[in-house]
Amino acid sequence: MNVLIVDDEAPARARLAGLLAELDGWSVAGEARNGREALDFCAGRRPDVVLMDIRMPGMDGIEAARHLSLLDDPPAVIFTSAYDEYAIEAFEAQAIGYVLKPVRRPRLERALAHAARLSRPQLARLDTQNAKVAPRGHLCARVRDELKLIPIRNVLYFLADQKYVTVRHQAGEDLLDESLKDLEQEFAADFLRIHRNALIAVRHLDAVEKADDGNYVVRLRGCGERLAVSRRQAGELRRRLRGQ
Secondary structure, X not given: OXXXXXXXXXXXXXXXXXHHHOOOOOEEXXXXXXXXXXXXXXXXXXXXXXXXXXXXXXXXXXXXXXXHOOOOOOXXXXXXXXXXXXXXXXXXXOOOEEEEOOOOHHHHHHHHHOOOOOOHHHHHHHHHHOOOOOOOOEEEEEEOXXXXXXXXXXXXXXXXXXXXXEEEEOOEEEEEOOOHHHHHHXXXXXXXXXXXXXXXXXXHEEEEEEOOXXXXXXXXXXXXXXXXXXXXXXXXXXXXXXXX
């Protein structure tokens, strides 16, 4: 069984590699210094298990695990954590594997023996229970067999259409397998619903105009489209803009 070690500290990666070398049936497939490097590795190499630190710069372990769950054949994920016992209750409640730092061989061996793939509901509930987890810095879209990362700061709007949500960003558009409601809750500080099927990035709002039919439309910087504002959401749009 191949294991990817993900930790921003080289000594921690070395310790885990040393412990894995002592265990029969396990080998180190590679190492990564953050969540983004882990995604790049897993998209091409597909390890069986990812041993992943939670607190890392750029992209933390929980966000990376959420993106990994989009793969057709995702790896099992075991978090390595320096959390206290109270915080670890969230992992235990969702049957999510973890190893408390400093990592000891017996605990690592048990965690590997019970390693399981994480479901999206498990990860979503973990996000809810762990108030310290910030909104994601990236979205992840599946493009054929690969994972494509989209920085949240580059997103112009989300548009829901039946089962999928289209994300329009500065480099084009992609489909997300996420609900508009979940996206609205996670990114409420930076995005605003203007219609039952549309969320816009407030930072990219260029103008609010009145259409010929008396309804409002918005224009976003870097986007030639004009998006309709429903009568129901027009008041909230005005309140949000006045508050800026």
